[in-house]
Amino acid sequence: MSTTTLLRSRPSRPLKGGGVSRTSPLKPRRSRLLTGMMLLYLVYTLVPLLWLLLSATKTQDDLLSSPGLWFGKTFALFSNIQDTLTYDDGIFLRWLGNTLLYVVVGAGGATLLATAAGYGLAKYKFAGRRAVFAVLLGAVAVPGTALAVPTFLMFSNLGLTNTVWAIIIPSLVSPFGLYLMWVYASDAIPHDLLEAARIDGAGEIRIFFTVALRLLVPGVVTVLLFAVVATWNNYFLPLIMLSKPNLYPLTVGLTQWSNQATGVGARPIYNLVITGSLLTIVPLVIAFLFLQRFWQSGLSAGSVKQ
Amino acid sequence: MAESVVLRRRRAGFHRDSKGWIFVGPFLAVFALTFLAPIGYAIYLSLFREQAFFGGTVFVGLDNYLDVIQDSKFWEAFGRVLLFLVVQVPIMLVLALLAALAIDSARLHGANFFRIVIFLPYAVPGVVAVLMWGYIYGNNFGLAADLNDLLGSTSIVPLSARWMLPSIANIVTWEFVGYNMLIFYSALRTVPEELYEAAAIDGAGTIRTIRAVKLPALRGAIVIATIFSIIGSFQLFNEPNILRTLAPNVITTYFTPNMYAYNLSFAGQQFNYSATVAIVMGVITAVIAYVVQLRGSREAM
The missing domain is CATH 1.10.3720.10 (MetI-like)
Structure with a gap:
């Protein structure tokens, strides 16, 4: 499934195995620096959602007393x-x-x-x-x-x-x-x-x-x-x-x-x-x-x- | 645009008859009820004024418009959203553009994952986003409080008068970078492979390819995204209106033009004046959106 989705998602750029070398601009080497920079943005995107997820597990008292990005004393998600x-x-x-x-x-x-x-x-x-x-x-x-x-x-x-x-x-x-x-x-x-x-x-x-x-x-x-x-x-x-x-x-x-x-x-x-x-x-x-x-x-x- | 219309007309097989109304008619009927009728009604309302003592309304011509033009509350609100527009929109669109280029570059590990996660905030209802960020900003149990504890300072106060506008800008940016990224990314997808091959054969590097191939392909998408963002900024309402309960002394009833129109109507019962404010804002927005569109398409030629 995932391969067909991948192929369909890029119909104008078929994934050719041979012919194109790995360093060609058409199929460039993956960059750790670029990935790292995007990870920073990813953190910005996810931190508020993580905060929401963690806060949903806290009682009202824990909300006020525990750190924002960690669990509180009681795990209250289900009672919440x-x-x-x-x-x-x-x-x-x-x-x-x-x-x-x-x-x-x-x-x-x-x-x-x-x-x-x-x-x-x-x-x-x-x-x-x-x-x-x-x-x-x-x-x-x-x-x-x-x-x-x-x-x-x-x-x-x-x-x-x-x-x-x-x-x-x-x-x-x-x-x-x-x-x-x-x-x-x-x-x-x-x-x-x-x-x-x-x-x-x-x-x-x-x-x-x-x-x-x-x-x-x-x-x-x-x-x-x-x-x-x-x-x-x-x-x-x-x-x-x-x-x-x-x-x-x-x-x-x-x-x-x-x-x-x-x-x-x-x-x-x-x-x-x-x-x-x-x-x-x-x-x-x-x-x-x-x-x-x-x-x-x-x-x-x-x-x-x- | 004109060229494509001519081409279309010449193309054989275009079905010429009035049966198209079967399909367009239902949409237009609802459109007339929810778009055209309120616009007409707003214009009608704006020409009248409530009488203070006798009740009823009296025709005043353009007096309401003259009042809006001299209304310092209106201009304060307008100046605020204009400042917001000039600072927030470029930051948001540049971030979205960089993200789209990075994801399209094929140099990223897990590009699909990045695309999905960055788009995710768009699926979060704006109201929930504001409530969430509002709590995070707050001093009770938010991350701002944690950060102040950590740094041993009290200087991070996102809900104070000085920080409020940047705080709102942050929420809007968080919500809409992914949406704009998707618009740009879809446009990049339509670039034919041959163009990249040609650029590679000409020895163009990454930056050169972006400037010569990708940015021109993105021009239409950038114009569209800019127009949507301008309209969105001028309509700013949800974020300040919800944050108002957390910071009632910072956010006034006329913090943005939209809040002003809303509060005139629903807190002040000044429906005629409220309609006038809405129309003036609508006209300004439409004119600016139109100018951006003209400039965008002229540069494209």
């Missing part, structure tokens, strides 16, 4: 996880469920809409196509958060605030995803193939689902990955749209827990915020590592057609 999941009648699980709902419907819908639209823009020349480009390009430059307040007021007038739709509907649009799919579909789908399907009498929608979609899979996975990350991480939109803790996603819920530590009647639950943070990261890291295999070939597939 249990407390996180049961605190306040298991509100954390509720937030996790909400996040999953927003991710599945929001990111899934965004990927579907972007894929269809990217395909439509790449493969059909219809009146108004250029106007679509112009409007999209203009809109992408407008900062998303500049839209947040007016979107809130609009949704408030429509009675959509404090419903799941306030989060899902705005998540459905990914101009960046559309751009990626448009570029990808332009290259990945030969016109002749579509013409052949048309001659066979297939309708346009059927062609999309049976012929085109299959060729678009690596691009779709890439767009889906970014849409999932964006929806899972969404903070600003739910923060302004939702005031009922029952509808919060994990991000807003965790900051609410963190805010408990200050102000009148402070009830710090640092250990739960830290353990909750760890639990929030894990599914996304797993999803990312899992999808990595797919979009690794997805990224290179675009460069096969040199």
Whole structure:
């Protein structure tokens, strides 16, 4: 498996055994100095995550008394996880469920809409196509958060605030995803193939689902990955749209827990915020590592057609 | 760009008919609801003002815009994100570029491992990243406290007024180097092997190959990454807003333009003025992004 992935990930630079000598610039000697410098950066990347992992094993008292990058007196990871999941009648699980709902419907819908639209823009020349480009390009430059307040007021007038739709509907649009799919579909789908399907009498929608979609899979996975990350991480939109803790996603819920530590009647639950943070990261890291295999070939597939 | 459009038009087999709307239509419908309608509504709001005593709103033309232009809080916030942009974005993009070049160089042991791990922070939700770093910065149980103990000093105070902006810059850099590295790395992947062979035959060394082959291939990716980073900097909100609970005296309600607009709306109920601030910021961002894009593509020719 790993060899095929390696070969696929570098289609334009085949690993030739003979011919090229080891010192050739095309297959240079590995450098310890460069590796060492990259290791330094790796440490910077990993230290905060290591801190989080270690801190999740500590009780609140140990957090305050033990060194940051080592274990505390008691190993409390499992009791921390249990407390996180049961605190306040298991509100954390509720937030996790909400996040999953927003991710599945929001990111899934965004990927579907972007894929269809990217395909439509790449493969059909219809009146108004250029106007679509112009409007999209203009809109992408407008900062998303500049839209947040007016979107809130609009949704408030429509009675959509404090419903799941306030989060899902705005998540459905990914101009960046559309751009990626448009570029990808332009290259990945030969016109002749579509013409052949048309001659066979297939309708346009059927062609999309049976012929085109299959060729678009690596691009779709890439767009889906970014849409999932964006929806899972969404903070600003739910923060302004939702005031009922029952509808919060994990991000807003965790900051609410963190805010408990200050102000009148402070009830710090640092250990739960830290353990909750760890639990929030894990599914996304797993999803990312899992999808990595797919979009690794997805990224290179675009460069096969040199 | 214009050339490729012409080529495309000449190419036979491009399906000419309006059936494309079947595919583009659904996206555009949601796009209109979530992008175009709020922009229109924001412009409408910005032309009115709440009446203090009588209730209701009254049409004031461009008065709100004149107020924003003379608002010292707005300009203070703007200056802060501009400073952030000028310092943080180049550091982040250079780090990402170096990482991408190193991983692509084939001189690295375990290049795949490096690529995955460096990208990892992008998968960490921004909120979690800020909470994590916020605690690490803190004096209670953070690494900053450990470091002070170790050095016997009290000088490392990441959440103080002097250190706050660099502290935020560090969080943003940590989060997004990997993402930008991936953009650059993907662009490097599209360089045809023949170019490297040609460079090698011409006797070009590593540095020369980077300058003559790799950097030109990266130009488009650099422009894109720069534009995204500019937009991101001007929109700065999550990091200061979450750190505010840890350092309420350092981070004001108008620390960034976005926080200003947010607090005007949700703490002050000044929806019309808030919409105006949002529009002014949007226009400034769009203009700067557009200029970068123009400069980027002009240099490419």
